[in-house]
Amino acid sequence: MNRPSPLQEILEDALSEKGVRLWVKRDDLLHPEISGNKWRKLKYNLLEARRLGYKILLTFGGAYSNHIAAVAAAGKEFGFATIGIIRGGQILPRNPTLSFAEHCGMRLQFITRTTYRKKDQPGFLESLKTRFGDFYLLPEGGTNALALRGCAEIIDELESQTDLLPDYICVCCGTGGTAAGLVAGLNGRQHMMGFSVLKGSFLKTEVASFLENYGVTFQNWSVETSYHFGGYAKFRPELIDFINDFRQKFDIPLDPIYTGKMFFGIFDMIKKGRFQKGTTLLAIHTGGLQGIEGFNARFGNLIVTHKSNS
Numbered sequence: 001m002n003r004p005s006p007l008q009e010i011l012e013d014a015l016s017e018k019g020v021r022l023w024v025k026r027d028d029l030l031h032p033e034i035s036g037n038k039w040r041k042l043k044y045n046l047l048e049a050r051r052l053g054y055k056i057l058l059t060f061g062g063a064y065s066n067h068i069a070a071v072a073a074a075g076k077e078f079g080f081a082t083i084g085i086i087r088g089g090q091i092l093p094r095n096p097t098l099s100f101a102e103h104c105g106m107r108l109q110f111i112t113r114t115t116y117r118k119k120d121q122p123g124f125l126e127s128l129k130t131r132f133g134d135f136y137l138l139p140e141g142g143t144n145a146l147a148l149r150g151c152a153e154i155i156d157e158l159e160s161q162t163d164l165l166p167d168y169i170c171v172c173c174g175t176g177g178t179a180a181g182l183v184a185g186l187n188g189r190q191h192m193m194g195f196s197v198l199k200g201s202f203l204k205t206e207v208a209s210f211l212e213n214y215g216v217t218f219q220n221w222s223v224e225t226s227y228h229f230g231g232y233a234k235f236r237p238e239l240i241d242f243i244n245d246f247r248q249k250f251d252i253p254l255d256p257i258y259t260g261k262m263f264f265g266i267f268d269m270i271k272k273g274r275f276q277k278g279t280t281l282l283a284i285h286t287g288g289l290q291g292i293e294g295f296n297a298r299f300g301n302l303i304v305t306h307k308s309n310s
């Protein structure tokens, strides 16, 4: 469906001093609106929905969700009606994410956090079918076996671009579906290093169980749990400074919820000497840039959204 996303090397003294090389796979450039890993996760789901003759996609997410934005845009592009079930109360005026989703034609339904917890229960899903018609269900975050398959393809694509796979493939983890897909694609080779953007160590269990459901068991992966900055969507000034510097130095935009935390973690680990001389790393830029506008609106234009010439 797409050309390979570009590879870009990060040239920086702090890395070369440690004898480490770092590339970025720019999945944020895959598609202007269905960005990054959400594109990878949706690909086979959209094909399946079409094959089965569905006209409606229904999914779940928070009010700033990259997944909600991606499903809305994908519905518009590929001719599905879309319904977004949003966690928490009605939001008026709409934030940039929800306003974008509605512009794409997504119908939004706001439900309480308590009701939202029922999102995987058959009875609740039946009641949604009665209300909205028969739909193809995309789970929260878009993670299912078809999503793993789409993410595994990142590795095939990488192999078509390089002679030698890098030692580490790095990715940030929300549900852990993308990380699990990468492990599946690596098929026992190299090492997948996930960076949890949520507090706690449950993502290790999640990735393991996605792999098990996918029918594979591999040990060549790990999840770093010390770069969440206090939890999902939490941040500290040093993260914001890092993101703004990164854009200025390398001309690569990062988002504060996912990719900023991963790159912060990668740089921190390199500086601390966690990788041997000669190690090569590749980080997947999973996109998520649509979230910056809403983040800036909430917290006061912290993220610089252009490269200054000074």
Ligand SMILES: *Cc1c(COP(=O)(O)O)cnc(C)c1O
Pocket: 036, 037, 038, 066, 067, 141, 143, 172, 173, 174, 175, 176, 177, 178, 179, 255, 258, 259, 286, 287, 288, 289
């Ligand atoms: C959704 C998202 C993730 C998390 O992906 P999972 O497969 O849920 O772990 C990572 N990065 C970005 C930019 C995202 O939008």
